[in-house]
Amino acid sequence: MPSFEEARDIILANVHPLGEEMVPLLEAVGRVVKRDVVAPWDLPQFDNSAMDGFAVRAANCSKVPAELSVTGFLPAGGDGPAALETGCAVRIMTGAPIPPGCNAVVPIEETEEMGDRVVIRQKVQPRQHIRHQGSDVAAGAPILEAGTTVRPAEIGMLAAMGQALVPVHRKVRVAILSTGDELIELGEAPSPGRVINSNALSLAAAVREAGAEPVLLGIARDDIESHREKIQQGFRFDALITSAGVSAGDRDLVREVLAELGAQEQFWKVAMKPGGPTAFALQDGRPVFSLPGNPVSTMITFELLVKPALLKMMGYRKVVRPFMKGILAEDAHKKEGKTHFIRVTVKKRHGRYVAYCAGDQHTAILSTMTRCDGLAALPSEATFVPAGSEVDLVLLRDVELVPETTS
């Protein structure tokens, strides 16, 4: 039986980045660039003023103060300006093209206007306050490298370069299949013995949060035919996640049907808790994750085992977030042989994260899951982890939201 880390390694070794799709600029935010993009032109595309002021030829201002006649006005967006005559200046606004013959801009604050003349009271350096063509990016230079995650800054660059479409790794389309005769869908009337198919929705939310696209396949009933039909539907997507029916029960059919349909199982059972009965298979090279049905086990195995795989498939390079370090606030007892991931609330005290048990740790208890801030990993070999021990932590909230305490 693989350890948690070994199971994750097996999964990651068997999934690969998907191909390219071109998406409109705004849809590219958060996605990973598939191939290098080079600048089609210089940026700025033309020499332009960095200040509101006067465009001049520096040599005409060598005498201090210098007095020049103002022969024109150049707003940003103006057409190609006429050349500057010797001894003259042109009133110019920020962003307007520099007229031929000018090599400096004098900010308005450093001048005094007198009718159609301007007095410049300071020395003028050639090139001052001009944003030169190509000084930001030269045509042909890389503006985005393959593997970059697109942020608003990259969107701005692409837009400035006239790029309306961005080559990114395809989103993973993830089929989500629940199994079990007890399940009803949200909206159906609850009755004794029936359980709402909440796993499909928590998984869909987690898939979407990871940046992938969930596709809900509904429920496979506890018979081979229903499993076969739904699982075959699931094979049409980039990845398939099933929940429940993977343990040791008489009606746990998922592995059997997957095998019958030709999926190659890479492992079944992981030395972790929750998540013990998790299975992983490949169907035509596509991953099939069979997660345990207890709702908390489903969510935690998604976070720890499935999410890194989906991120890798979408081109992200760093897909396993390193554990943070925290201090366990209370003693914890466990059986030897499995890494236990316990749900904890987390506070920051004197710069260190302190983890408190968030409540009943049974994997059917949803309220401990909604209350918790993260998971503390208790080592496989341990049977007792005393209060004050340093443990690995996985935060399930933004680290900035962890409250500070002095008590």
Ligand SMILES: Nc1nc2c(c(=O)[nH]1)N[C@H]1C(S)=C(S)[C@@H](COP(=O)(O)OP(=O)(O)OC[C@H]3O[C@@H](n4cnc5c(N)ncnc54)[C@H](O)[C@@H]3O)O[C@H]1N2
């Ligand atoms: N004899 C054994 N029994 C169990 C073992 C074991 O090793 N030997 N493992 C236990 C552990 S640990 C887990 S986890 C569960 C996982 O079993 P399955 O994956 O086969 O899941 P089910 O038994 O079908 O369901 C478990 C539980 O979860 C509820 N469930 C299932 N699907 C959904 C859903 N879509 N939405 C909400 N809730 C769902 C289901 O009603 C059950 O209560 O097995 C233990 N047993």
Ligand code: MOO
């Ligand atoms: O392995 Mo189960 O997922 O602990 O509840």
